[in-house]
Amino acid sequence: xxxxxxxxxGGTFDKEYDELAGRLFFQDTHVPEMLRxxxxxxxxxxxxxMMVDSLEMTDADxxxxxxxxxxxxxxxxxxxxxxxxxxxxxxxLASAPLSKTIVLTGAMVPYAFGSSDGLFNLGSALxxxxxLPHGVYVAMNGRCFPWDNVRKNRKLGVFEPERA
Amino acid sequence: xxxxxxxxxGGTFDKEYDELAGRLFFQDTHVPEMLRxxxxxxxxxxxxxMMVDSLEMTDADxxxxxxxxxxxxxxxxxxxxxxxxxxxxxxxLASAPLSKTIVLTGAMVPYAFGSSDGLFNLGSALxxxxxLPHGVYVAMNGRCFPWDNVRKNRKLGVFEPERA
Amino acid sequence: xxxxxxxxxGGTFDKEYDELAGRLFFQDTHVPEMLRxxxxxxxxxxxxxMMVDSLEMTDADxxxxxxxxxxxxxxxxxxxxxxxxxxxxxxxLASAPLSKTIVLTGAMVPYAFGSSDGLFNLGSALxxxxxLPHGVYVAMNGRCFPWDNVRKNRKLGVFEPERA
Amino acid sequence: xxxxxxxxxGGTFDKEYDELAGRLFFQDTHVPEMLRxxxxxxxxxxxxxMMVDSLEMTDADxxxxxxxxxxxxxxxxxxxxxxxxxxxxxxxLASAPLSKTIVLTGAMVPYAFGSSDGLFNLGSALxxxxxLPHGVYVAMNGRCFPWDNVRKNRKLGVFEPERA
Numbered sequence: 001x002x003x004x005x006x007x008x009x010g011g012t013f014d015k016e017y018d019e020l021a022g023r024l025f026f027q028d029t030h031v032p033e034m035l036r037x038x039x040x041x042x043x044x045x046x047x048x049x050m051m052v053d054s055l056e057m058t059d060a061d062x063x064x065x066x067x068x069x070x071x072x073x074x075x076x077x078x079x080x081x082x083x084x085x086x087x088x089x090x091x092x093l094a095s096a097p098l099s100k101t102i103v104l105t106g107a108m109v110p111y112a113f114g115s116s117d118g119l120f121n122l123g124s125a126l127x128x129x130x131x132l133p134h135g136v137y138v139a140m141n142g143r144c145f146p147w148d149n150v151r152k153n154r155k156l157g158v159f160e161p162e163r164a
Numbered sequence: 165x166x167x168x169x170x171x172x173x174g175g176t177f178d179k180e181y182d183e184l185a186g187r188l189f190f191q192d193t194h195v196p197e198m199l200r201x202x203x204x205x206x207x208x209x210x211x212x213x214m215m216v217d218s219l220e221m222t223d224a225d226x227x228x229x230x231x232x233x234x235x236x237x238x239x240x241x242x243x244x245x246x247x248x249x250x251x252x253x254x255x256x257l258a259s260a261p262l263s264k265t266i267v268l269t270g271a272m273v274p275y276a277f278g279s280s281d282g283l284f285n286l287g288s289a290l291x292x293x294x295x296l297p298h299g300v301y302v303a304m305n306g307r308c309f310p311w312d313n314v315r316k317n318r319k320l321g322v323f324e325p326e327r328a
Numbered sequence: 329x330x331x332x333x334x335x336x337x338g339g340t341f342d343k344e345y346d347e348l349a350g351r352l353f354f355q356d357t358h359v360p361e362m363l364r365x366x367x368x369x370x371x372x373x374x375x376x377x378m379m380v381d382s383l384e385m386t387d388a389d390x391x392x393x394x395x396x397x398x399x400x401x402x403x404x405x406x407x408x409x410x411x412x413x414x415x416x417x418x419x420x421l422a423s424a425p426l427s428k429t430i431v432l433t434g435a436m437v438p439y440a441f442g443s444s445d446g447l448f449n450l451g452s453a454l455x456x457x458x459x460l461p462h463g464v465y466v467a468m469n470g471r472c473f474p475w476d477n478v479r480k481n482r483k484l485g486v487f488e489p490e491r492a
Numbered sequence: 493x494x495x496x497x498x499x500x501x502g503g504t505f506d507k508e509y510d511e512l513a514g515r516l517f518f519q520d521t522h523v524p525e526m527l528r529x530x531x532x533x534x535x536x537x538x539x540x541x542m543m544v545d546s547l548e549m550t551d552a553d554x555x556x557x558x559x560x561x562x563x564x565x566x567x568x569x570x571x572x573x574x575x576x577x578x579x580x581x582x583x584x585l586a587s588a589p590l591s592k593t594i595v596l597t598g599a600m601v602p603y604a605f606g607s608s609d610g611l612f613n614l615g616s617a618l619x620x621x622x623x624l625p626h627g628v629y630v631a632m633n634g635r636c637f638p639w640d641n642v643r644k645n646r647k648l649g650v651f652e653p654e655r656a
Binding site: 034035037038039040041042044108115116117119120121122123124125126127128130131132139140141142143144158159 | 198199201202203204205206208272279280281283284285286287288289290291292294295296303304305306307308322323
């Protein structure tokens with residue numbers, strides 16, 4: 001069993017409800033709890049790199065994610081990320097390039113909601129990270145796309161190939 | 165996007181609580197609901213082959229599952245299955261052999277329970293089914309094993325390699 | 329079994345997550361689904377009066393709620409309401425006054441979140457509505473307060489008596 | 493705020509899923525977790541008296557429950573109980589008689605299942621326990637019955653009055 005690194009950057013995945021203010025916010029990541037729920041038997045090391053809405057992610061933030069990928073001793077990496085700029089970060093990670101398999105994933109609905117796709121996506125991303133050759137990918141809702149042929153269709157809330 | 169076939173056979177995955185009798189039983193499969201929750205964007209065709217506890221699965225039942233794998237037009241197949249005899253069925257499916265990627269999966273806790281690993285496992289199995297070469301595999305709790313090197317450790321409730 | 333009227337006005341109770349916009353919003357009320365989950369055997373008639381954040385509720389809105397209480401043939405009424413101005417609406421309803429038992433309730437966390445107090449509060453409010461004499465009350469988190477001795481402690485997110 | 497005693501006796505309410513054996517069993521009670529989820533602000537003291545299926549509850553067990561009601565310093569008591577013999581235990585508790593308000597409640601579906609009515613019933617029972625005069629009651633699914641006019645309709649899984 002080869003070890004996998006999970007790098008947490010925030011995104012919808014990890015949004016929580018603030019009871020006092022009545023709005024969504026970031027606190028700690030839910031990834032460890034999700035791994036427990038999935039009774040995940042992989043050797044996973046989780047590291048919270050940042051906790052941001054991906055619309056607010058800067059170029060410097062993306063460099064930080066890349067730097068974390070570079071420094072990870074594991075060559076299988078899952079990055080949890082907001083969906084809005086996931087493709088942009090994938091492009092930065094692919095530009096390096098690293099001899100690693102890097103899979104970005106996220107959720108359309110926060111994990112803290114009963115109706116979240118997060119657990120499904122996390123199981124999927126960890127699996128693609130093990131099975132695919134080195135490269136950078138986006139795994140969402142059962143599908144997996146290479147970084148250079150994917151876009152988020154904002155009207156439908158769906159990831160799709162950029163070219164047919 | 166290549167189509168995937170999901171063959172449902174029951175198992176813990178699909179157990180429900182009978183309010184009147186106060187015990188677990190099988191009704192309809194939860195797989196379509198789980199695919200909706202995961203907002204799965206794959207072209208998945210679900211077929212309920214049987215609804216049984218895998219401890220009660222007979223040789224004839226296993227032949228039926230194999231026959232369903234053989235007849236599926238899709239060459240990517242996920243079989244949901246009780247954990248107790250999942251390895252046994254994998255062996256039967258591998259004996260054929262078919263030019264298909266077949267991934268067996270299940271759950272340690274029924275999907276209807278809040279604490280189920282089912283959604284995580286389903287996301288994982290659908291991903292391995294897409295990424296792995298033809299063959300028969302068992303995917304549970306993040307890991308994926310070839311059919312001929314896996315066993316269920318009943319004391320720990322964990323799937324593990326048979327040989328180191 | 330005497331019939332009970334539930335008047336829905338929105339509030340945290342009924343907030344949902346908008347997958348496309350990534351924020352909370354109102355759609356349909358969850359009250360009928362909650363009554364099903366609670367397997368409620370009362371004769372309950374649900375009416376959505378409005379769907380608003382209680383911070384945006386106007387005097388005219390409060391008059392509309394009062395008018396709905398007045399016109400309800402049932403003399404046992406539960407009003408679901410945002411917590412921020414629940415006490416203010418209670419005061420308006422008490423000013424009438426009607427020969428009815430009116431219980432306002434809500435939730436600190438949206439029902440759509442796994443961690444919501446909504447189902448507990450709804451069970452509580454329906455019970456106080458049956459058991460208490462005519463008057464206007466606020467029922468939150470197990471406690472029930474008469475309308476003229478309750479306030480929301482915004483710092484703690486707790487309802488408490490105004491006077492000891 | 494008057495204190496309330498919760499006496500736990502087991503029942504469907506507290507059944508859990510045993511991952512290794514694949515069946516329902518009793519472990520610890522979920523009542524404290526449920527009170528946290530309901531953000532219950534009452535002064536509640538929880539005591540686990542026993543953890544049994546109510547079909548296996550003996551006369552001696554019922555005496556133990558009665559003795560616990562008698563010795564509780566609180567005069568407002570909620571007893572969580574399996575639904576099958578809830579009415580029988582209510583009769584024993586009423587025979588004492590004590591100058592207390594005692595409300596028996598339970599669930600049609602275990603709390604550990606996503607689809608449980610437990611949280612709704614607990615919120616309801618705690619409310620009736622505060623609002624009703626001394627006596628013994630059964631509170632299920634929004635309704636509350638005096639101990640001497642209630643039965644479980646086993647065919648429908650519903651509590652109903654014995655006489656119209």
